Amino acid sequence: MIIVNYIASIILIVLGLYAVCTKKNLIKVVLGLGIVDYGVNMLIVSLGFNDGGTAPIYQMSDLLNGVAPHFFVDPVPQALTLTSxxxxxxxxAMALSLVIMIYRKYKSINADDVRRLHG
Amino acid sequence: MIILRSLFYILIFPGALFTACFGLFLTGVDRKVVARMQHRIGPPLRQPMYDFFKLLGKETIIPHAANKIAFLGAPIIGFVSLALIMLFIPVGGLTAFSGNADMIVILYLITIPGVALIVGGSSSGSPYAGIGISREMVTMMAYELPFVLVLLAVARKAGGSELAFSMEKVAEWQAANGNMLFQWSMIPAAIAMLLVVPAEVGTQPFDVAEAETEICEGPLIEYSGSALGMFKLNTAMKMFVMSGLFVSLFLGGIRTGFAVCDVIVFILLCIVVTIICMSTTHAVTARLKIEHLFKFYWTFVAGMALCSLILVWCGL
Amino acid sequence: MIQHFPVLAVMLLFLGAFCVEIFGSNNAGIRNTIAMLAATIALVLIYALIKPVMIDGEIISSWMGNWAPVSGYAIGIGYEVDALSLFFALLVVTTFWLSGVYSMSYMAKDHHLGHYYTLYLMLSGSVLGLVMTGDVFNMFVMVEIMTFASVALTAFRNENEGTLEAGFKYLVIGSMGSSFTLTGIALIYGQCHTLNMAQISAQLCTGMTPTTIMAFALIVAGFGVKSYIVPFHTPAADAYMVAPTSVSMIFSGMVNKAGVYGMIRVLYIIFRAMDKSSVQMLVVIFGAVTMFIGVTMALAQHDFKRLLAFHSISQIGYVITAIGLGSALGITGGLFHAMNHTLFKGLLFLTAGAVLYATGTTNLDKLGGLSKKMPKTCICFLIGAFSISGLPPFNGFVSKWLVYQATYTKAVESGNFVYAIVTVVALIVSVMTLASFIKVTQAVFFGQLPAELKKTQEAPASMLVPMYIMSALCVLCGIFYPIVNKYLLHPATEATLNVTNYIDRMMGDGYAAMMGAQNIEVAPVQFSYWNPIVWLILFVVIFIAAFIVITGSKSSRGQILNPGVKYDPKYATFFSGEEELFSQVGGSDLFWGFKTDWKGYYKVLEGLHSGIVTDYAGWTVMATAIITICMFIFMR
Structure with a gap:
């Protein structure tokens, strides 16, 4: 349980949300979404950490000789993080491709101009 | 046996025939009283009945822009729902059908004649009808709020902590504790209801939907013949139903012991209510514009009903 | 064998998605066949589950890869179908099957239809997987697949106006919601060290720590984004408007029900927070605000599909309000209204699609008089409009009635005045819904036919058949509501309020008792109105009235207007001397009196719906913050 990781991931999430809510350039908005995702991923990986643990892989020599497995970190959050x-x-990818097509159609990627549907 | 009795209730009393006859009679009384207040003689009391039968003999012209099924079906739906509402209102202590939540049923059924008028007007394809139905709909939105608040207040008063939405329970409560009108916390609700009744029926000053001088009777502009007669009958029945609702909600505690006398007292009270809230206001006021009407109902009338609801909820 | 049906249905849909892209991208026949085959088999498999789950009361569970729990710990992904899941799964399969039939001819003129059917099958598979899974991370993955497929389908017709920006807004807000959900799931995992919903629910019996409260708030916010309650509703308004109509129907029928299902699972089964009156009040207030804002925004719209989108938001407000009450009556009303919403809103979107297909526009000011050219569509639309307004004898009346009954019973039992206000708001919203649909009826179907629409034709048969099926279901569910209650709603309500069965089935019997949970007996709900004899006698009255009106006097009919033919002025509409083309009443300006009175309110609201994606994201973050603070105060 490392405090630094948790604080860093929360800072990343907050920074990402700040970028999404205030930046007007659509690419910066997409970057903000990405930063939120990275913050969440870091949080998930940090949750699985056990102090003093090694990678969660069984060694063939240990299995053949009947030695007890070492102290692992939790493998499930690592799987969750990969998916995430x-x-x-x-x-x-999808957001950026939408931004490219918006630029072709609207000739601008400022959020104040991309607002033909409102009210 | 029960089917025959139900048929009697729905068709004769207090259903279609009773409501139709006395509705037309009430309309006649209203016209006569207004005329006398305006220093005229006025038509005879049976004039609306003559009008109805005259219209039945005229030709129904269906314009080519109209949708025939909706055009002819709308007055029928209105008539049927009005005949049904009367079955839930205790006429002199007798209720034809009563259940646990009559008031909500009545609330729903009362919107149907308005919707029938709107669908009929809309299907006639005329722009005057289009304006008329928009005003009718805004009027309905306007008076629904105070109407709901009044019903909630009455239900809470009559039922204590279990809301009594059954009309029969309200009648019993009034027979036991005196008329609802004489409870001082219900007087604002009574005033609110007296103002909701003319808007529902569509008499002046709240008849902006059928403004004769501006939009040539609005939704009814393309109607003629028996369909028009049916709509006029609906208006007459609505007058009787709404004043009957007021009488049973607020003045329903008067019992003489004989069923026929109770019914006669009920009809007399309906006439009094009609004269007070419909004829008098008709004779002395001018027509309100639609935005004034909406503001009036959502501020003053709803405020009165809300006062009553809060007083009743606090236990007074 | 039967326990594999849920997984089979989901996998078949995904397999169908891949096959469509591989084999059918050029050939319309193969593509349609594969898509409809996959949809039909999934439909049959899910309907086959009604007997064991709803009638016999079993819960079907299967562990993927046979990884059953080991010494009380769940180590695999489990699929568990109880009555609540099956209720929503039935809605999902019916909706996407009908949408598939509809898109046969609706989408026939578009390009890249291989992509369309792939995305459609993936969307269907993901929502079906979402409602049937028993693992919380699997639910998240399905939510993500659903978001991607939805975004791609929203932006499908990218040559049209506004589709790309609607897709972008949907992606940004949806992705934020998913990130919140993932954070919540991560926190839950950190606390409980398991991803299985049944086990989490059992472990949380002992009490909530600050971590779990934060997780609860984040997951509720995440599913709130998916179910489009205010203020998360902003992408819905745009997305429903620009998506192809068969997809709009899926959005309003399936996708926001997935959000509602997620909220029910989280509130009732996993966290069991609904016995606290403060949490109930929070959910009910969100629901009431959603109802009201949805319907008032709808009254001001100029576009048919955007109006339907706001009404969707408002009706989901009804569902959330009813679910937030925490009583059996409330849950029954909420679930019934969710089912009815799928039926009548799907029907309304299908009619909007038929109008768009036939005339090429959904602008209310440009349409009019279509009941002559498209009579069958008009009848289906009127059935849908009367259902949503809650007029008897349609299904909307019964479910709205249950919602009112639930709210005022709650007001009386708890003595809280706020619930009485919520009842009044619900009734007013119902009247405003009626007003809004009168406006649409007048603007689109009745009213005057503009000159450019004289050549419109009725929609083709494969578009009419789903409409007929849905109208029939609307009417039948309204008339035979006791049957619906007995077979569908009562089992689902019991499943919602009884967590012990759910836990026991997944983790082995006795697990729930070990963790301290108890069983609750749910009494069947009473419907308290109308004597059925009244119905029979009604027809007699109708016949008498009809006799007077139709045969009592001779009636004459003007002929259909033909251009160039001089017609009898007796049958002309009265314009008081003005020319016809100067006397049109614009459909969207029909309630100007109402809008004038509410000028201040509309100025604020329309300013807030600015269309800028950063504003919408700001609302989402603010609302999540409010939910988090409230949960910390309430759940201590």
Whole structure:
């Protein structure tokens, strides 16, 4: 349980939300979304940490000789993080492709101009 | 046996025939009283009945822009729902059908004649009808709020901590504790209801939906013949139903012991209510504009009903 | 065998999605066949689960890869279908099957239909997986697939006006919601060291720590974003408007029900927070605000589909209000209204799509008089409009009635005046809904036919058949509501209020008792109105009245207007001497009197719906912050 990691991930999440809520350039908004995702990923990985643990991989020599396994970190959050990284990559890809097409159509990527649907 | 009795209730008393006859009679009384107040003689009391039968003999012209099924079906739906409402209102202590939550049923059924008028007007395809139905809908939105608040206040008063939404329970409460009108916390609610009744019926000063001088009777502009007669009958029945509702909610505690006398007392009270809230205001006021009407109902009338609701909820 | 049906249904849909792209991207016949085959098989598999789950009361559970729990710890992903899940799964399969039939001819003129059907099948599979899974991270993954497929489908017709920006806004807000959900799930995992919903629920019996309260608030906010309650509703208004209509129907019928399902699961099953009156009040207030803002914004709209979108938001407000009451009556009313909403809102969107297909526009000012050219669509629309306004005998009346009954019973039991105000607000919103649909009826179907629309035709048969099916269901559910209650709603309500069965089935019997949870007996709900004899006699009265009106006098009919033919002026509409083309009443200006009185309110609201994506994101963050603070105060 490392405090520094948690504080850093919360700072990243807050920074990302700040970028989404205040920046007017659409690419900066997408970057903000990405930063939120990275903050959440760091939080998940840090949750699985056990002090003094090693990587959660069984050694063949240990299994054959019947030695008790070492003290692991939790492998489940690592799996969750992998899934989340992939999802984050897909979100960024889709968002950026939408921004490219918005630029072609609206000739601007300022959020104040991309507002034909309102009211 | 029970089917025959239900048929009697729905068709004769207090259903279609009773409501229709006395509704037309009440309309006649209203016209006569207004005329006398305006220093005229006025038509005979049976004039609306003559009008109805005259209209039945005229030709119904359906304009080519109109949707025939909706055009002819709308007055029928209005008539049926009005006949049904009367079954839930205790006429002199007798209720034809009573359940646990009559007031909500009545609330729903009362919106149906308004919707029927709107659908009929809308289907006739005329722009005057379009304006008329928009005003009718805004009027409905305006008076629903105070109406709901008044019903909630009466239900809470009559039922104590379990809200009594059944009209029969309200009648019993009034027979036991005196008329609702004489409880001082219900007087604002009574005033609010007296102002809701003319808006529902559509008499002046709240008849902006059927403004004869501006939009040529609004939704009814393309109607003629028996369909128009049916709509006029609906208005007459609505007058009787609404004043009957007021009488049963606020003045329903008077019992003479004979069923026929109770019914006669009920009708007399309906006539008094009509004269007070519909004829008098008709004769002395001018028509309100739609935005004034909406503001009036959502500020003054709803405020009165809310006063009553808060007083009753606090236990007074 | 039957326990594999849920997983089979979901996997078949995903497999169908891939097959459509591989085999059918050029050939319309193969593509349609694969899509409808996958949808139909999924439909059959889910309907086959009604008997064991709803009628016999079992709970179907299967662990993927046979990783059953080991010494009381869940180590695999489990699919658990109880009555609540099956209720929503039935809605989901019916909606996407009908949408598939509809899109056969609706989308026939578009390009890249291979992508469309792939995305449609993935969206369907993901929502089906969401409602049937028993693992909280699996739910998150399904939510993400749903978001992607929705965004891509929203922006599908990217040559149209506004589709791209609607897709972008949906992606930003939806992705924020998903991030909140993921943070909540991570925190829950950190506290409970398990991802299985049943086990989490059992472990949380002992009490809530600050970590779990934060997780609770974040997950509720995340699912609130998915169910589009105010103030998370902003992408919904845009997305429903620009998506192809078969997709709009899926959005309003399936996707926001997935959000509602998520909220019910989180509030009732996992965290069991609904016995605290403060949490109930919070949810009810959110629901009431959603109802009111949704309907008032809808009254001011100029576009048919955007108006329907705001009404969707408002009706989900009804569902959330009813669910937030915490009583059996409230849950029954909420679930019934969710089901009815899927039916009548789907029907309304399908009619809007038919109008768009036939005329090419959904602008209320440009349409009019279509009941002559599209009579069947008009009838279906009127059935949908009367259902949503809550007129008897349609299904909207019964479910709204249950919601009113639930709120005033709660007001009486708790003595709290706020619930009485909520009842009044619900009734007013119902009247305003009626007003809004009168406006649309007048603007689109009745009223005057503009010159450019003289050549419109009725919608093709494969678009009419789903409309007929949905109208029939609306009417039947309204008339036969006791059957619906007995077979669908009562089991689902019991499943919501009884967590012990859910936990025991997944983790082995006795687990729940070990953790200290108890069983609750749910009495069946009483419907208290109308004597059915009244219905039979009603027809007699109708016949008499009809006899007077129709045959009592001779009636004559003008012919349909033909251009160039001189017609009898007796049958002309009265314009008091003005020319017809100068006398049109614009459909969207119909309630100007109402809008004048509410000028200040509309100025504020329309200013807040500015269309700028950063503003909408700001609302989302603020609302999440409010929910978090409230939960910390209430759940201590």
């Amino acid at each position: 990284i992939v999802i984050g990559a897909c979100v960024d």
